[in-house]
Every structure is written in structure tokens, then in C-alpha cells.
Amino acid sequence: MQNERRLSVLRAIVEDYVKTEEPVGSKALVERHGLGVSPATVRNDMAALEEEGYITAPHTSAGRVPTDKGYRLFVDRLTTVKPMTAAEKRAIAGFLEGAVDLDDVVTRSTRLLSQLTRQVAVVQYPTLSRSTVRHVELVALAPTRLLLVLILSTGRVEQRLLEVTEEVSEETLATLRAKINTAVAGAVIADAGEALRTIAQPPDAPADAPQDPLAAAVAEALIEAMNDHRSDERISIGGTSNLARFGDNFDTAVRPLLEALEEHVVLLKLMGEATAGGLVTVRIGAEGPYQELSQTSVVATGYGPGDEALATLGVVGPTRMDYPGSMAAVRAVARYLSRILDEA
Amino acid sequence: MQNERRLSVLRAIVEDYVKTEEPVGSKALVERHGLGVSPATVRNDMAALEEEGYITAPHTSAGRVPTDKGYRLFVDRLTTVKPMTAAEKRAIAGFLEGAVDLDDVVTRSTRLLSQLTRQVAVVQYPTLSRSTVRHVELVALAPTRLLLVLILSTGRVEQRLLEVTEEVSEETLATLRAKINTAVAGAVIADAGEALRTIAQPPDAPADAPQDPLAAAVAEALIEAMNDHRSDERISIGGTSNLARFGDNFDTAVRPLLEALEEHVVLLKLMGEATAGGLVTVRIGAEGPYQELSQTSVVATGYGPGDEALATLGVVGPTRMDYPGSMAAVRAVARYLSRILDEA
DNA sequence: ATTGGCACTCGCACGGAATGAGTGCCAGGC
DNA sequence: GCCTGGCACTCATTCCGTGCGAGTGCCAAT
Numbered sequence: 001m002q003n004e005r006r007l008s009v010l011r012a013i014v015e016d017y018v019k020t021e022e023p024v025g026s027k028a029l030v031e032r033h034g035l036g037v038s039p040a041t042v043r044n045d046m047a048a049l050e051e052e053g054y055i056t057a058p059h060t061s062a063g064r065v066p067t068d069k070g071y072r073l074f075v076d077r078l079t080t081v082k083p084m085t086a087a088e089k090r091a092i093a094g095f096l097e098g099a100v101d102l103d104d105v106v107t108r109s110t111r112l113l114s115q116l117t118r119q120v121a122v123v124q125y126p127t128l129s130r131s132t133v134r135h136v137e138l139v140a141l142a143p144t145r146l147l148l149v150l151i152l153s154t155g156r157v158e159q160r161l162l163e164v165t166e167e168v169s170e171e172t173l174a175t176l177r178a179k180i181n182t183a184v185a186g187a188v189i190a191d192a193g194e195a196l197r198t199i200a201q202p203p204d205a206p207a208d209a210p211q212d213p214l215a216a217a218v219a220e221a222l223i224e225a226m227n228d229h230r231s232d233e234r235i236s237i238g239g240t241s242n243l244a245r246f247g248d249n250f251d252t253a254v255r256p257l258l259e260a261l262e263e264h265v266v267l268l269k270l271m272g273e274a275t276a277g278g279l280v281t282v283r284i285g286a287e288g289p290y291q292e293l294s295q296t297s298v299v300a301t302g303y304g305p306g307d308e309a310l311a312t313l314g315v316v317g318p319t320r321m322d323y324p325g326s327m328a329a330v331r332a333v334a335r336y337l338s339r340i341l342d343e344a
Numbered sequence: 345m346q347n348e349r350r351l352s353v354l355r356a357i358v359e360d361y362v363k364t365e366e367p368v369g370s371k372a373l374v375e376r377h378g379l380g381v382s383p384a385t386v387r388n389d390m391a392a393l394e395e396e397g398y399i400t401a402p403h404t405s406a407g408r409v410p411t412d413k414g415y416r417l418f419v420d421r422l423t424t425v426k427p428m429t430a431a432e433k434r435a436i437a438g439f440l441e442g443a444v445d446l447d448d449v450v451t452r453s454t455r456l457l458s459q460l461t462r463q464v465a466v467v468q469y470p471t472l473s474r475s476t477v478r479h480v481e482l483v484a485l486a487p488t489r490l491l492l493v494l495i496l497s498t499g500r501v502e503q504r505l506l507e508v509t510e511e512v513s514e515e516t517l518a519t520l521r522a523k524i525n526t527a528v529a530g531a532v533i534a535d536a537g538e539a540l541r542t543i544a545q546p547p548d549a550p551a552d553a554p555q556d557p558l559a560a561a562v563a564e565a566l567i568e569a570m571n572d573h574r575s576d577e578r579i580s581i582g583g584t585s586n587l588a589r590f591g592d593n594f595d596t597a598v599r600p601l602l603e604a605l606e607e608h609v610v611l612l613k614l615m616g617e618a619t620a621g622g623l624v625t626v627r628i629g630a631e632g633p634y635q636e637l638s639q640t641s642v643v644a645t646g647y648g649p650g651d652e653a654l655a656t657l658g659v660v661g662p663t664r665m666d667y668p669g670s671m672a673a674v675r676a677v678a679r680y681l682s683r684i685l686d687e688a
Numbered sequence: 689a690t691t692g693g694c695a696c697t698c699g700c701a702c703g704g705a706a707t708g709a710g711t712g713c714c715a716g717g718c
Numbered sequence: 719g720c721c722t723g724g725c726a727c728t729c730a731t732t733c734c735g736t737g738c739g740a741g742t743g744c745c746a747a748t
Contacts, residue, residue: 037690037691040693059697059698059699060697061698062698
């Protein structure tokens, strides 16, 4: 790929095809885009592009259509990510402003993203693995029945009921509560587990010292709550009606996608690792591990408070999609979402 | 509608059409079903059925297709709800058995229902309006920061953070906690609000007595939590890939449905009032309030512990669907789900 | 390297004919 | 009175065959 103009031709093809959904021919190209050359010249370039595998012709006498490889080159080198307009920015901010809690924020983001891109939007709830413990509360609901409340930095609250064998006095509970909070408050939940075990059996005590059964049970329950929730990666999906934009091929394209959307595990894998720092990743067609999704692309990025990528968010759509627009929207929503999490 | 055989003909038409998805003619009818008459006779019956509006012919020389009215008659008078087989019952029980918490139960039910019926399944989370308060907990996270925890009979736990203006001592809190629990424990949440307000300003006190600001604030927050959640009717949706069974008409049938599925409010309205006591309601095509959903039917019922209809659950699919099968599956899942809620 | 010209290819839309499933009706039989 | 076989008729669907035109590839000229 040496020639400069050829790249312009490829870009023009992609843009036209995305807009019209129809194979684009040499003549239409020079008309619609202002490349100052004749159709014949463009034809030569197109032949070369086809040779190199960036575009393909569905049949002999039809226009050209970008291949996955063509889209790839397009997003890698040919897009100038257009920033959102001021109006759009205001709309985004306003839309997210009214949210009352974390769930609401995520729901609103999903809806927003699907409306901006007119694609299927997927937003993962902030994972807890990176979040920190804000507070742990122990409450005796009954003499042998404890309620554990775990409050995390993301604003999420987890609770567990714990039955214990022996009655627990209010003082014991208060002491334990204080100990636990001293140990884990502010800790990343991955580390909190270790700290909790230490409480049940302090390292400075002799190794054969009897461990405190209450503390051990509470620690176990808390650790379990943290782990459980770490793997419980909830996601929010919206805009499925935009699947109509896939065109006709329901069985080959839409149905596998609908199935993937229900398999949240698959979906998360598809969205990939959360990438921080405003980097938007794009997976085009068969680049992913799923054969059936060879006609779908994913545009995703990470988000989270303080530029830490706690979770991912993105859109899923046909390979023939508006990549620059989707990337811009995904990036913008991730940014605003991160900002909101910052404040909270 | 006098003739007995005509009804058999209608039933046969519905069954055949549901199976083949194609207009069914007189000849095919007598072959596939054992009605011991000639095609000509059937034709006469069909003419009569068409006259009365139970079936219709898409065009002159094609077979007949049931109308909404035909389906209605079919479900009202012609179906014998076939009970689930023992194997199916075991599968259902096994599938739901493994659930760990309420969310999991609902999720599993959704998946189960969509697999049983091969339709889109919708399960509403148990509404709280009928549920009772099991326990209220007040925790001082900081001197002026309270955590309210509301535990309901459904096993759902709601929490609210409350900032107060004045520092609260542990004793004050304990007293208030005791008072609140005495007042509301076991109460239906609809009544709990009244009881809470009474605490803030006892009726036996002079009307102009200063009310307790702390109690008032807590009461307000709790009431808000209850109300909030009463209207926050979460639902779980599964099996959207079964929408493929709608056939080709994506834009006229599938898309409106996808949109409805995202509008949870619409969806809940569609499912209708929770009907208790094992009654399954069926809404066929345009019988509902939504023009766009004239090609979809809803089979739903209520469920909840102790035969109280706390929430609804059902399937949504094309008017041409297997009503007896769907009704049986919906009823069975609702029954098992209720039983599980009973135990909890 | 670019361009105009030109022959060529094929998918697709259009039109007419053949096909056949299915109907409506009638006259005769149980 | 109801059922049945027969028969003419209808009309959506399928299948060709044709013409059209968008679009290509190549070549010779600039």
C-alpha cells in the first residue's frame, strides 16, 4: 500500500458503502467525492485494492465492497475521530446528569449510547475487582443471625445473612466490626481477603492458637461476597431494535447476535479487556473468536473513575457500520461515565 | 357456531397452521387429521367458519389461516391443557432447584421458560407492594450518616444512605430502631408508611407537639425506599433469539416487539394484571392496546408465595404460536416458582 | 501515470406462460 | 338434510427468456 490516492479511494468506498449499503462503483465514487481524477483511474486503484484484499466485488459486474481487512485499515489509518458537537456534548451531560444511583447511571448510559449510534449498546456494570471497601457493617438481626453489609467505593452495597452457632453479644460484635473496618477500609477488594483472614488468625499469634470462630465465619462470608460479586459481571443491553439495520440476513447475522447478547459471558469476552485511557478498541467481523459473528463488529472501551478501567462499554453492530461515529460516541460516553463515577 | 364438527375443523386448522406455518387446505386437513369426511364437506365447513370470521384466506386460491378471533375461540374452548410430562416436571424442578438467591431464581425461570416454549420469556421480579417488612436496620456509618436497611419478606434487601443534620447517639438510634421494628415488622409495605409516620408524630400527642426530626427523616427515607421500589418493577427477559420464529416480516413484527421489550413499562402493561390461582391469561394479536403488536400474542399468569399474585410471568410470541404448550409451560413454571418462594 | 474509448460480463427487473393447490358450486346419493 | 364426487375457475407462485444497464478490464493515446 504505497499510493496516497488509493487510500483516499478506500476511504471513499467505505464511507459510501456504509451510507448506501450498496456496492459502490467507480463512477459514483468520483461524483460523490471530490477526488479530481477520472473513473478509469479509480478503476485501476480499485483493481489494486482488490488485489491486496481490501475490497471485493460481490459479483463480476457490480461495485466493490470493503472486506474486513479493508475496514481494519480504514479504522487504523483513515479515520479522523470527529469530536462530538457542543450540542451532543450537552445532550450527553444532561442525559446522564439526572441519574439517581449506579443502576440508573448504567441504564441511562446504555440508552444514550444506543441512541447516539443507533446500534446495540452494551454497558458492563463497574466491576468490583478494582473497587475498594468503603465500610463493613455487622448487624445482629437475632442473637445467632448476623447481617453483613459491604459498602464499596462504587456505591454498590452487598449484603449477606450469616447464621452463627453461638450467640453473639453486642460488644463482641462492636469489637469485631471495628477490627474489620480498620483492616479493610480503603483496601482494594482483592487485598481485603488477605486482611480479613489475618483478623481470624493473627500472624503474630502462635500458629497453633485457636482461631476465633466468629471472626473466621464472618471473614469467610465477606470474602465470598466479594468473590461472588467479582464474577457476577452484570451488563446492560439496549437498542436491540436497531438490529433491523443489519438488513435481511436474519438467520446468519441477527440470530447469532441475539444469542450472543443473552450469553453475557460470551458478550464480555467479545468486548474484550477493558482498555483505559480513552483508547477505543475495534473488533471487525471474524477477527474475534466466534465464527458465527463474522458479520458483526464491536467497538468498545473501558471506563471507570480516575481513568482506571473498571468495566467496559461499547456497541455491537454489522461490520458495515459507521466506525468513526461509533468510536466517537463510545469514547464520549465512557468519558462522561468515568467523570460521574469520579464524583460519586 | 352450532356444529360440532366445525369446531374440530377449526382446531385442526389452528394446529396445522401452527405447525407448518402455511395456509392449510381442505385436502391436507382430512389427510393429516382423522376427520372421517371428504374434503368437500370440510370445504363447506370452512366456508362457514370464514363467514363467521374465525378463519380467512390470504388470497383466493390458497388455504385458510386462523384469524385472531379463531385463535381466541381455540384457546377458550378447544384446548385441553396438556399437563407436563414427568420428565419435564423433573427438568423444571431440577433447573430451579440450584438457584442461590432471588435474582438467580428469576434468571433461571426466564431461561427455563424460553427453552420450554422456544419463545421470548418475560419474568417480572416479585413486586413489593404485597410483600411485608421483615426487618428494618439502622446503622450509623458516621455520626451524621445513617445507613437504612430494609429487609422484605421476598428476601429483597433495600438500603438507603441518609445524612442527618445533628449527631445521633447510639442509644437514640437503638431506641428508634426498636420503635420502628415494633411498628412495621410484618406489615404490608403499603401500610408500613402510615405506621412510620405515626412514629414521627404519635397521634396521642397534642397536634402541635414538635415532631421528632430524626424519626421523621428516617421515616421519610424508608417510605421513599418502599415507594421507589414498588414502582421499580424489574423484569428479566430471555430467548430473544427465538424471534426468528416470527418468520420474515422483521419490520412489521419483530422490530416493534424488540422495542416493546425494551420499554419495560409497556411490557408490563402487556402482560397485564397478575392473575392468581393458576389462571393463565392469553392476549391475542390486536386484542391489546398496542397497534404495532397486532401480530404478537402474550401468554401470562401471576405467581407468588401462597397463591398470592406478587408478579407476572409469561411468554411473548407470534399470534401463530403453540398456545396449549405455552400455557402449560407458563402455568408449570409459575407453579414451581411460587413453591420456591413459599419455602424461602 | 492518467485518461477516454470500447467491448464485455452479469445481475436484475420485467413479462408471459405454465403450474398446481385450492376453492365454490352443483347435482346426485345416503 | 347432510354428505360427496365432479368440475370449472382463480390466482399466487415458479420458471424461462429477454433486454437493460451499471460496472468492469484492457488498450492505446496523451
